[in-house]
Amino acid sequence: MLDSIKFKLEVVVPEVEIPKEKWTGRVREVKIGGKGRKEVVVGGATAMPFLDFEGEIPNPPRVAVEVRDDPSGFPPGLLSSWGDDVVNDVGSWAKKAAELGAEIITLRLTSAHPEGQNTGVEEAKSAVDKVLSAVDLPLMVIGPEIADKDNEILVPIADLAEGQRIVLGNCVENNYKTIAAACIAANHIAIAKTPLDINLAKQLNVQVSDIGVPLESILMDADMGALGYGIEYAISIDERLKLAALMGDSVTAVPIINHPGPETWRQKEAKVSEGVPESWGGYDERALYWEELSATSIIHSGADVVTLCHPKAVEYIKSMIAKLMGQ
């Protein structure tokens, strides 16, 4: 019966118009590096991450790799992925990171921490010098995040790298003036870091630029926790900062930097291989996934630069960015 009835099936595809946001703002472009050093441009977007049908995304999110002059705070699982000979010398570490595709080197001066080795200006300068001479990538230098110590060591470093547009951090609410002044004097870029609060983030941008750092020389770090450690707050803050920028707010229209790598590697999931539930899976994979997922999430919320730690995470995140950028 059915066979005798002939159907002519016609599928009507309705015209679907993809709703598009119209933005008026543009994130500033910040040029890192120069004066003989490779130059990397971050920011510049007129649309939310990867939504290039709503605007322009001239620069992909950039991948920085963190090296430390005192690596002891990193778990052995991470250090062994680089090799012991590498992590005991910031120069070699930076060089290997460059070979693996790092676009920026993040040098964290952990040895200067007063509760650690408490090293001084000379050690800090020497670490910076080693990285600068080992690679031609742009450099980001972050102090031990203890106000007095940061001020003490970052000012001479600013002098040392004058004109090379390195990124210096962190300017925080109660300690931004000295680092900002050092950035002005030597033409560097300041990181303005605030603890997960959009108002404070904006306010600090105003304060840092008020003192004389041009908004073209500021990256903002609205802080983040790794996956499972408050990443949802960071996602929401980054996203709102970016939305505010795209809606035309000039002060928040500076690129966002986040550090998903180091945030991940200080959490239990990336540190502990024994005595955890079996459902957590094997340590190596778990720790790496943790970093990759943290980084992926924060990139999708608006991060323009991410600092990573594990060589494989660098590879994975770079390939993800390339695919999403249609490269």
Added chain:
Amino acid sequence: MSRFIAASTARGARQVIDKADNMLKGALDSLGPDAPVEFKDRSGGPTAYYLPVIYGYLGHKVEKVGDLQYPLDRAKSLLAPEPDENMWLPYLGETLDAGVGTLWAEEIIKGIEFAQGKQPEAKGDFQFNGPIDDGQLRSWGIAMVDGSMPGFAVVIGEAPSNQAAVRIVRELQARGQLVFLSGNVNGRSVVDQLLEEGVDLGYPTYTVSFGSDTESTVYATGYATRAAFSFGNVTPGDWRRVLLYNKFRCFAFALVLGPMDDVKWATGAGAIDYGFPAIANTMVPHILPTGVTRYEDVISEPWDDIPGDTNEKAKRLIDKCIEVRGIKVTIPQPELPVTYGPAFEGEVIRRRDMQVEFGSKSGPGVELLEMKDTDAVEDGKCEVVGPDIDEIDFGNNPNTYFACKIDVAGRAMRDEFEPVLERQLHNLSNEVEGYQHQGQREITWIRVSKKAYEAGLRLKHMGDVFHTTFHNQFGSIVDKIQTTFYTNQEDVEKIMEYARDKYRERDERIGGLKDESVDTFYSCTLCQSFAPTHVCVINPERPGLCGAYTWLDCRAAYEINPRGPNQPVEKGKCLDEAKGEFEGVNQFVYDNSQRTVERMTLYSLMDAPMTTCGCCECNMVLIPEANGIMIVSREDFGETPCGMKFTTLMGQIGGGQQSPGMMGHGKRFVLSEKFISAEGGLRRVVWMSKPLKEELKDDLQQRCEAIGEPDLMDKIADGDICTTVEDLVPFLEEKGHPALSMESMI
């Protein structure tokens, strides 16, 4: 300003420019136009930016003698004739221009001396420093930008004695000022005096000798100009920004010791262009108008008229300089015998743990902060009149008397800020470990723990705490602060009486402030961290919805932190007087609510009411059946006639939403004449949380009488009477509530 100064400046400028002219002619002959001109310090340290003052003003690079002709010609063009004896035309502008010409000519003179190898100057064995080299400028510049070194003092001339010279320099150093030295009086200068007293001069001691003549003072303005290039992103030739940068960022001034002369006046006029005032220790005319400099341009502080010995005179003289230039000095935290920090804010001291109690059941306790003239306040002073904690035997005689009297002075201080600052005493005191502060005004209640007492805490330490914290947190309005504690009956009773009058005055002042009498409201966006589209607009007749911020508080907060969450909102054109809709408010709210809220009225519940964040004290909700509104306050956990408890309501309207018919507000807004005046005000209230009704009882009764409804309170239901609309309406009908017969709200 003074005609005397104008005339002197005109003569001085002419004298310096003539000298430069003659020297340039000579140099062109003897050295030729191609002889190099370059500023260096005494050890050959290079300076950047050519002749910096000329480069800053004109964008003109001087690299050789021939390049000096152009700035000299420009300097000549700035010369105006001396003011006429009889016909006094405005001369401030001409005087300032003459100052500019003087600085250029001075730089030309120094440039030629460098070309001739005569700079930096040598005098006997002593080698003056000359201009400051580039490396030093950078490292001092960072200290200047981050505020650890506010600016510099140029000390010109000769101090009244060697000892005075040393004390003056020490006082300046103690305040973090760089000290630059130049000029002389009959051949002797501060540099000679300091050297005779064995004081080390040089970069390491932050004292730099420029030269023995007045002309070398130009290195100071050169330094300032280079700072503007290096730290202010100013481009050469953009003279306006060079000057503004220095006015607002570089806290420099000139201190002229000994008699003035024409060249000193002319150089001083040049410094004033940079916003640097001059303070003279001799009798000279003042220039009081402000604007070019932040406060006065020229102040005379005759040495002989300053009270005290040399040390005291030097301190007071420098105090005056610091005040005239508006310099804020950061004061390090004092050594306290106990810990200090926010961790102790909520600390409760139980009766059995306390050493002494003031106020509450133990006797009267009062605190009062008042504004005084600057001369009436001795900064940092703390006095205890009567027994201190260790002299009170509380165990045997638990009757105490307590008054805390704080006097503050400040250029930007206003009497309206008194209550705002006074209220800070609560937090500031509580952060001291073992010191508990409750209440305020005449119901101040204080307990000091045994532990803190044993550690050594006394009342006098609290004066140190107030001194440092007020300076560091409220430095923008407070210049000086002194504290006096009274613990004897007679004084405390006297102060109590005096304070009550003050409180009354204050209450009347804010009570008398109307929305119509101001043209600026204030915003509060403190809550945007969790309600991103919420903007509080706070007007004199409506406090913030959290109840914590009044219009005066916001105004003070804005003065204290101009970049903070309380910003001025220009009212702009009034679009609807009844509803309280203003063009300026709409624009501000739109711009600051992520472009979400397009309109916001201030006096209406039904048309574009204010958004609600999460911390409102009360919610008002339309009850259509009663043609009125109910108000539920946060302390009320019960059911309400709208069918929702407070927390459920918050879930409905909080988070920055605008919901006509529902709105969060502060408790005391109910007492305002502007309380939903568009809908009829207080007459619309048909139900109110019992605790709120009790709390505002007396004030509410007064308001009811004022609007001609003396028995309205009895007609307003509360949680004890009913919690449903079904019960509410009959109650209102029985009482004859006015809302029932008013125009429909919907």
